[in-house]
Amino acid sequence: MAYVxxxxxxxxxxxxxxxxxxLVVGPWTLCATVTESPQTLFFPLGAPLVVAVADGLGGHPGGDVASALVVRRIASAGPALSSEDAVRDTLSACNRAVYQAAGGDEGSELAAMGTTVAGIVVQPGSLLVFNVGDSRVLEASPDGLRQLSVDDSPPLEPGQRTTSIVTQCLGGSPTYRPIRPHVAAAPLAPGDRYLICTDGLTDPVLTEVLEEVLRESDDNRAAFELWKAAIAAGGPDNITLAVVRVVDE
Known part of the structure; x- marks a missing residue:
């Protein structure tokens, strides 16, 4: 039996x-938590399973409110996320919900709260990859890491490796702005492995380090070592990550 x-x-x-x-994993959510020990969940490969991270915008009040709202709505959508259109519709509904929760008033304490989101929907034989903002979905293979998500950020200047600016997110402005989510389908096979993470991991940690850790470590060790690498690099931002593997017994 195959499982995730x-x-x-x-x-x-x-x-x-x-x-x-x-963070959302199937029906489970983690919001504003502090964990230094990786937690592993197992699911049969069958009904669509969503795994996603949401990164509340720093410098804006309510980033934690926005990210929690989004992952809880995604979790409630559950197995209904079986098509690209369903994912797009859910993300657009999340965007509207963030603006509604912000109060629609520039004087509101939560005005301009926002969040990025990135994740996958795993189902037999296929994978749906989605994101809005600069949180990432990466595929780990023997050949290295391949980014499957699309960063919503301005072009980097020569010599610049990262930027904290996002050109699109859920919420994030005093007045409503529609979004154009990035959603794409990809084939899925047993043994495939993915890293889903916020920029608190990918900004301070070089891609070469991410590749080495994922190549040389099992999932539990990899999650811990990736967190450790971000902390060793100064831990400048919140760090949330999920290592997803498809296993065929």
Missing amino acids: AVTALSHPGLLRERNEDS
């Missing part, structure tokens, strides 16, 4: 006062 193993961890990092990241 998901190993996840979420941590505020070393410089942020609180964790504004959230």
Whole structure:
């Protein structure tokens, strides 16, 4: 019987006062948590299984509120996320919900709260990859890492490796803005492995380090070592990640 193993961890990092990241794995959510030990969940490969991270916008009040709202709505959508259109519709509904929760008033305490989101929907034989913002979905293979998500960020200047600017997110402005989610289908086979993470991991940690850890470690060890690498690099932001593997017994 084929199954999906998901190993996840979420941590505020070393410089942020609180964790504004959230995570959804199937019906389960983690919001504003502090975990240094990876947790692993197992699911039969069958009904669509969603795994996603949401990164509340730093510098805006309510980033944790926005990210938690989004992952809980995605979790409630559950197995209905079986097509690209269903994922797009759900993300657009999440965007509207963030604006509604912000109050629609520039004087509101939550005005301009927002969040990125990135994740996958796993089902037999196929994978749906989605994102809005700069959180990432990466495929890990013997040949290295391949980014499947599309960063919503401006072009980098020469010599610049990262940027904290996003050109699209859920919420994030005083007045409503529609989104154009990135959603794509890909084939899925037993043995496939994916890393889903917020930029608290990919900004401070070089791609070469991510590749080495995933190549040399099992899922539980990889999640821990990736977190450790982000902390060793200064832990400048919240760190949330999930390692997803499809296993055929």
